[in-house]
Amino acid sequence: MYDHFSETMLGVCYRYTKSIKDAEDILQEGFVKVFFGLRQYRNEGELGAWIRRIMVTTALNYLKRNRNYRDQMYFPSEHLHPVINEDASTILQAKEIAELIRQLPPGYQTIFNLHAIEGYSHVEIGELLGITDGTSRSQYARARGLLISWIQNYSVDKKKENYGGK
């Protein structure tokens, strides 16, 4: 099981942290929970999805527990959030997107991961992080806008590199 899922799950953990060491710590903790909680898995869904949920929950607990992240996890209550329908014209490779996501502030990073990638609703995110769904929406909109602008800048820089800086 570890051999089969460890790489994917480390990818999940990696998106929530700022360093690979922290991601591996979460992976360890998550797999310990998985092995002890296997009896609770009732074959109702995919095993991978079940493990993934455990990893996400473990990652959130780790962020709340770890002072480096906790101090930066600030969610100001903003009910008026910018509506950005702008789309990224270019889609980058997975690793490049992951790196950009990791450069987001921890609060943005967490909410973006939970909503855009894991598919949690804002109400669920609000319950997980102890914030209102409005705050979650607002934070997500800002994170999304920031990420799209970075992707566009990144793709422009990349094109420049490809064309020899012209």
Next chain:
Amino acid sequence: MAANEFEKNVRKEMEDFKFRPSETVWPKIEERIREKNRKRRILFFILFSLIGLIVAGYGIYNFSGSRTKSEAQFKLPDGHKSNTEDKTSNSKNTEPDKETITNKQTIPAENSEQIKHVVTGKQEHADQSSKPNKQMTSVSKENSISRNQTTVSINSSTEKQDNSKKRNATLETTQVLSINQKPEIVDSNQKGIAKPEGKNLPSDTARSNLKESNNTRSVDVVTRKKSEKVSNEITWGIDISAGSSVITEDAFSFKSSYATADRQYSAPGSNIGGTPSTGAGGAGGPTAYYNYSQSQNKPAFAFKVGINARKNISNRSSLSVGLGYSQLADKIEIGTNQSPSQSSMALSYYSGAPQQTHTDHFHFIELPLSYNWRVTNNADRFLSLNAGVSPSYLLATNALVYDTTMGGIYYDNKDVVTKAHFSFTSGISYQFKNKRNLEFSIGPQFSFDITKVFKSDLDKRKYFLYTGIDARIFFEKKTK
């Protein structure tokens, strides 16, 4: 919709995002799982121990047999206060111990209404002059139960009111009886008086005296029973034991163990496996080398500490349960440490000629249960025989295990050490009390473990044997 497209693309890309964990992650997970399992086992052991302790305590508490039952039968509603007042306050010459009779008759609840029947009689005795200060004699019979139970009292008192003016003794008998209770009292005047023997008495008085003597005998019997009454209370105490332990080859043998290492064959001149023996091997063939056999293990200091709860189950016997920590040990001779870098083995081990003494320490948590039987009659200072069982769980150890491979090595492997143990204990102790309601007990104690210490058959050490001096202090409740 553009907004959803972005999320879909990101999600799709992220599904394939993988990272290979470093090599150290899995060993750490394994270690954490092992540690968590260990903690879980310890937790379960403590939990079951506590449950066992509670069950045993409950069993002991309710293990007082028919005596408790018969006492319970005497219980009446609160409205019927027990008549435990000393109505013989004037009878100073009467021994208090002989005033109370424990009567175990059952009083039906519907018949519990009591009447106070006072019979006062005066009797003049012609021979009072022979005893100018004749004592007032009082026999109080009480169906007395110590805890809020119905008391049926028959107080017979005889008073001499004035020795100088009246030479008559006034005999006053007060009877407090239940309606349906039929005590064997023929006449209150006859019943209550302890008459001097050898006097010429009327025939009816003689009959009365005969009955009286019988009653007096029954009073004595009951009084003796009262003095040996078993305390129902649980007594708490601490238990400390120190001595030595050794691991024997058989459960009930003092013979210490050793094993013979494999013979290892190597080319002539090679030094694999230790010192070559003489006479083995032929020309051109492999040379036989005797390798180092398992060292004889020696006794080492061991001790036990814990708390105990004791409950008397009869006049002479008691049960006690406890929760304790014990450290057992043995000493072995080992060779030099071979670090993993010099060997292909991942574990560090000791091989070669014995050069140092290693003490294996075993830390246990245990739940001793013992039966104690008083041998001698004196209840305050006596000898007691003790026997019991003790399940225990290994918390930690630094034990080295012997293996016959590679010429005989000792290595550290916790997995081959048995965690759950079961042992029988026995001993004899001298018990005595002091004035502060402390009860001391001291004596030799033996413990035989019937669980193999090591799961490996290559290590011949098998069963723990513990001998030591056990000291206990019990804190008895002060009785008013």
